[in-house]
Amino acid sequence: MSKRDLSEIDICDRYITPALHKAGWSLEQIRREYPISPGRIHAQGAVYKRGTPRRADYLLFYKNNLPLAVIEAKDNKHTVGHGIQQAVAYGDMLDVPFVYSSNGDAFLERDVTGPGGVQEKQIGLDAFPSPETLWQRYQRFKGITEEQTEAIEEEYYTELDGKEPRYYQRIAINRVVEAVARGDKRLLLVMATGTGKTFTAFQIMWRLKEAGQVNRILFLADRNILVDQAKTNDFRPFGDIVTKFSRQNVDKSFEIFLALYQSLTGPNEADKAYRKFSKDFFDLIVIDECHRGSAKEDSEWREILEYFDSAVQLGLTATPKETKYVSNIDYFGKPVYTYSLKQGIDDGFLAPYRVIRINLDRDLEGWRPEKGRLDINGNPIEDRIYNRKDFDRTLVIEERTLLVAHKVSEYLKKTDRYAKTIVFCIDIKHADRMRHALVNENGDKVAENGNYVMKITGDDMEGKRELDTFIDPESTYPTIVTTSKLLTTGVDAQTCKVIVLDSNIGSMTEFKQIIGRGTRIREDYGKHSFTIIDFRGVTNLFADPDFDGEPVQIYIPGREDPITPPEPDPVDTSESESEDEDGRQYKYHVDNVEVKVVNERVQYYGPDGKLITESLRDYSRKNLRKSFASLDDFLQHWSSAQKKETLLAELLDKGIFYEALAEEVGKDLGPFDLICHVAYDQPALTRQERAENVRKRNYFAKYGDQARQVLEALLDKYADQGVEQIEKMEVLKVHPISQLGSPIEIVRHFGGKKQFLQAVRELEREIYTLAS
Numbered sequence: 219m220s221k222r223d224l225s226e227i228d229i230c231d232r233y234i235t236p237a238l239h240k241a242g243w244s245l246e247q248i249r250r251e252y253p254i255s256p257g258r259i260h261a262q263g264a265v266y267k268r269g270t271p272r273r274a275d276y277l278l279f280y281k282n283n284l285p286l287a288v289i290e291a292k293d294n295k296h297t298v299g300h301g302i303q304q305a306v307a308y309g310d311m312l313d314v315p316f317v318y319s320s321n322g323d324a325f326l327e328r329d330v331t332g333p334g335g336v337q338e339k340q341i342g343l344d345a346f347p348s349p350e351t352l353w354q355r356y357q358r359f360k361g362i363t364e365e366q367t368e369a370i371e372e373e374y375y376t377e378l379d380g381k382e383p384r385y386y387q388r389i390a391i392n393r394v395v396e397a398v399a400r401g402d403k404r405l406l407l408v409m410a411t412g413t414g415k416t417f418t419a420f421q422i423m424w425r426l427k428e429a430g431q432v433n434r435i436l437f438l439a440d441r442n443i444l445v446d447q448a449k450t451n452d453f454r455p456f457g458d459i460v461t462k463f464s465r466q467n468v469d470k471s472f473e474i475f476l477a478l479y480q481s482l483t484g485p486n487e488a489d490k491a492y493r494k495f496s497k498d499f500f501d502l503i504v505i506d507e508c509h510r511g512s513a514k515e516d517s518e519w520r521e522i523l524e525y526f527d528s529a530v531q532l533g534l535t536a537t538p539k540e541t542k543y544v545s546n547i548d549y550f551g552k553p554v555y556t557y558s559l560k561q562g563i564d565d566g567f568l569a570p571y572r573v574i575r576i577n578l579d580r581d582l583e584g585w586r587p588e589k590g591r592l593d594i595n596g597n598p599i600e601d602r603i604y605n606r607k608d609f610d611r612t613l614v615i616e617e618r619t620l621l622v623a624h625k626v627s628e629y630l631k632k633t634d635r636y637a638k639t640i641v642f643c644i645d646i647k648h649a650d651r652m653r654h655a656l657v658n659e660n661g662d663k664v665a666e667n668g669n670y671v672m673k674i675t676g677d678d679m680e681g682k683r684e685l686d687t688f689i690d691p692e693s694t695y696p697t698i699v700t701t702s703k704l705l706t707t708g709v710d711a712q713t714c715k716v717i718v719l720d721s722n723i724g725s726m727t728e729f730k731q732i733i734g735r736g737t738r739i740r741e742d743y744g745k746h747s748f749t750i751i752d753f754r755g756v757t758n759l760f761a762d763p764d765f766d767g768e769p770v771q772i773y774i775p776g777r778e779d780p781i782t783p784p785e786p787d788p789v790d791t792s793e794s795e796s797e798d799e800d801g802r803q804y805k806y807h808v809d810n811v812e813v814k815v816v817n818e819r820v821q822y823y824g825p826d827g828k829l830i831t832e833s834l835r836d837y838s839r840k841n842l843r844k845s846f847a848s849l850d851d852f853l854q855h856w857s858s859a860q861k862k863e864t865l866l867a868e869l870l871d872k873g874i875f876y877e878a879l880a881e882e883v884g885k886d887l888g889p890f891d892l893i894c895h896v897a898y899d900q901p902a903l904t905r906q907e908r909a910e911n912v913r914k915r916n917y918f919a920k921y922g923d924q925a926r927q928v929l930e931a932l933l934d935k936y937a938d939q940g941v942e943q944i945e946k947m948e949v950l951k952v953h954p955i956s957q958l959g960s961p962i963e964i965v966r967h968f969g970g971k972k973q974f975l976q977a978v979r980e981l982e983r984e985i986y987t988l989a990s
Contacts, residue, residue, distance in 0.1 A: 255565035261747030331359035411734025508533035623655035
C-alpha cells in the first residue's frame with residue numbers, strides 16, 4: 219500500500235508519532251485526539267443534540283499542566299500545510315504558541331514566539347523540536363526567569379479518577395500563576411457562571427501553595443452558601459488546614475481562612491475582626507463574586523483589601539462591574555483571562571437557552587384609573603398612567619399577578635411539572651403574592667407535597683431553610699420558588715430549567731447573574747438547556763453589546779469627582795422595600811382590571827450568540843442558502859457525506875434547528891426533506907412515505923433472506939427515528955434487529971463489516987433517490 223493510500227490514523231501511527239518519540243517526547247507528553255470541548259448543545263424543547271465536538275489530533279505537554287504545541291494531521295493526499303489553519307484555531311483556543319500541520323512527509327511549523335513575530339517554515343520529520351527546545355522558546359517569549367519556573371511548573375491537584383481542569387480553566391490557572399510568579403499583586407478573572415470559578419480558584423491556591431509562593435490564604439465571599447460550598451466541595455483536598463472564621467471565631471493557627479466579609483467588618487472598631495490579624499498576615503486573598511462591592515471605594519470589602527494591601531489579591535466574577543463610579547478593572551487591572559457565556563455555550567460546557575416573551579396588554583398600553591377610582595383598601599388612586607415599571611412597585615393589579623402565574627403554570631403543564639423554576643419578582647410582597655397565585659394554579663401538585671411552591675426571600679426563615687433542598691439535584695421539592703433578590707447570585711441551582719422574569723431589571727450585572735442561574739448542564743438529570751419566560755421585556759438586554767462583550771474600563775476618577783458618589787446602576791443585594799414618609803412606601807392594590815396576553819413569542823439562541831429575532835423558517839432558509847447555493851449543491855453534499863449525522867451536526871452548529879423548524883412548518887419531516895422544502899421550495903415526503911417508496915420498488919430482492927430482514931428492519935428504524943440511527947453500528951444491538959442475531963452474525967450475512975456498511979450506504983441512496 220502506498221503512502222497516499224494510508225488513512226489519517228495510519229499516517230499518525232507510522233510517521234508523526236515516531237517522529238515525536240525520536241525528538242524526545244514521551245508517551246505521557248503526547249496526547250492523541252485531545253478532547254477540547256464536547257460540542258455545543260442544540261436544544262428545542264425536550265429534544266437536544268450535540269454539535270461537532272472539538273478535538274486536537276495532538277496536544278504536546280511539557281508538564282502535565284503546560285501544553286506547548288498542537289499538531290493537526292492529514293492523510294497524504296493533502297499537502298503538508300493543509301491543516302495549519304485548523305491547528306492555528308486550536309492553538310488560539312488552547313493558548314499554546316506552537317502549531318504544526320503534517321501529512322506524514324514533513325511538518326509545517328508556525329511559531330509566534332520569535333522576535334520577528336509569526337514565522338512559518340517547513341521542517342523535516344527528523345527535525346521536530348524537543349520538549350526542552352520548545353520550553354526554552356516559551357520561557358523567552360513569556361519572560362519567565364529560572365526563579366519563576368518552579369511555581370509555573372508546579373502541577374495541579376488531581377483526584378484518583380484523574381480528573382483534570384478543562385482547557386479554559388487550565389488557561390485561567392496558568393495565567394494567574396504566571397502573573398503571581400512575575401510579581402503582580404492585583405488580578406481579575408472573568409468566568410461565566412457555571413464554568414467552575416471556585417474550582418479554578420482552588421487549583422490556583424493549591425499550585426501557589428505547593429510551590430511555596432504563598433502560605434496563608436483568605437477566601438472572601440458575601441454569602442454563607444458560597445463559603446460553605448467552597449469548604450465542603452472544592453476546598454476539601456486542603457483538609458484540616460482550612461477554617462471558616464468570623465468576629466466570634468478567630469483562630470490564627472490555620473493556613474486557609476474562609477470568611478463572610480460582613481462578619482469581618484462593622485460600624486465599630488471592635489467589630490472589625492480582620493484587624494486582629496497583622497497587615498502582612500495573608501499572602502493571597504481571593505475575592506469571590508467581586509462585582510458585588512469590592513471595587514467601590516467606600517465598600518466594606520475595599521476596607522479589608524486595603525488593610526491587607528501587601529497580599530496578592532485575586533478577584534473572581536462572571537460580571538465585572540463598570541460604571542462611572544464603580545470599577546473592578548480600576549482596582550484589579552484588566553482581566554488576566556475572560557471566558558464568556560457565549561464561549562461556554564459554543565463549547566458545550568454551558569446550557570443554551572430559549573426565550574419566551576409574553577406581552578400583556580396593560581404592560582404595553584398602561585393603565586389609567588377612572589376618575590374617583592379607589593383601591594381595595596378604599597384609598598383614592600393618583601390619576602396618571604401606570605405602566606410596566608409601576609406594576610407591583612407602586613401599583614398592584616391582582617389580575618396581572620394571576621395571569622402571570624397562569625402562563626407560567628401553563629408552560630410547566632405542557633412541558634415538565636417538576637422542572638425546577640425560579641420566578642424573580644419586584645420585591646418580597648410581590649414574591650408572596652406570586653407564590654399564592656402559583657399555589658392556586660398548581661393545587662394538585664401542592665396536595666402531593668406542600669413545598670411544591672415556596673417563597674425563598676431574605677425575610678422568610680422557612681423558605682431560606684429550603685434553599686439547600688431546592689438546589690439539591692436529588693430533591694424534587696421545592697419545584698417552583700418565588701424570590702426577589704436572594705437567588706440572583708451565588709446559588710448553585712444546577713438543575714434549574716426555567717427562569718421567569720417578572721421584575722424590572724435595568725442592571726446588566728444583575729441580569730447576567732440571574733441568567734447564570736440556568737446555565738449549568740446536568741445531563742445525568744436531563745438538564746441540557748433552560749427556558750427564560752420574560753414578562754417585563756428584560757431580555758432586550760441580550761441585544762446590548764455589553765451583555766457578553768469584553769469588559770471595558772470607564773472609571774477614571776477626576777480631580778472633581780466626589781469621594782462617595784451615588785451609584786447610578788445599583789445591584790440591590792437586600793430584600794427590603796423602599797420607604798415613604800411613614801417608613802414604608804404605599805402601594806395601590808386594585809382588582810377587577812382586565813389583563814390579557816397580547817402576543818407570545820419563542821426565540822432561540824443562535825450560533826452568533828444572539829437571539830434569533832426573525833421567524834425560524836426565514837432564518838433557516840437564509841442560513842441554508844449561504845451554506846448551499848442551490849438544491850444541486852445541497853444534494854451533492856448530502857450524497858457524498860460518509861455519515862449524515864456528521865453533516866447534520868455541522869448544520870446544527872450553523873443554527874438549523876430541525877425539530878423546532880418542523881414544528882413551525884407544521885409537518886413531521888426529517889432533516890433532509892425539511893431542508894429541501896424550506897430552503898428550495900421542494901415538495902416534501904415524510905420518512906414513512908420514503909420508506910414505503912423503497913418497499914414498492916422491491917429494492918431488497920437482490921439480497922439473501924437474512925440480509926433482507928436486516929435491511930427491512932433498518933428501514934423501519936429510519937422511518938421511526940431518522941437516518942442518523944441506521945448509520946450507527948450500535949443499532950445492531952437494539953430490538954428488533956438484535957433478534958436477528960449478534961452484530962458479528964448480522965454482518966456475516968453481508969460478507970463482513972465493510973460490505974454491511976456499503977449496504978447501508980446504498981440503502982440511504984435508495985431512500986433519497988426520488989429527490990436526486
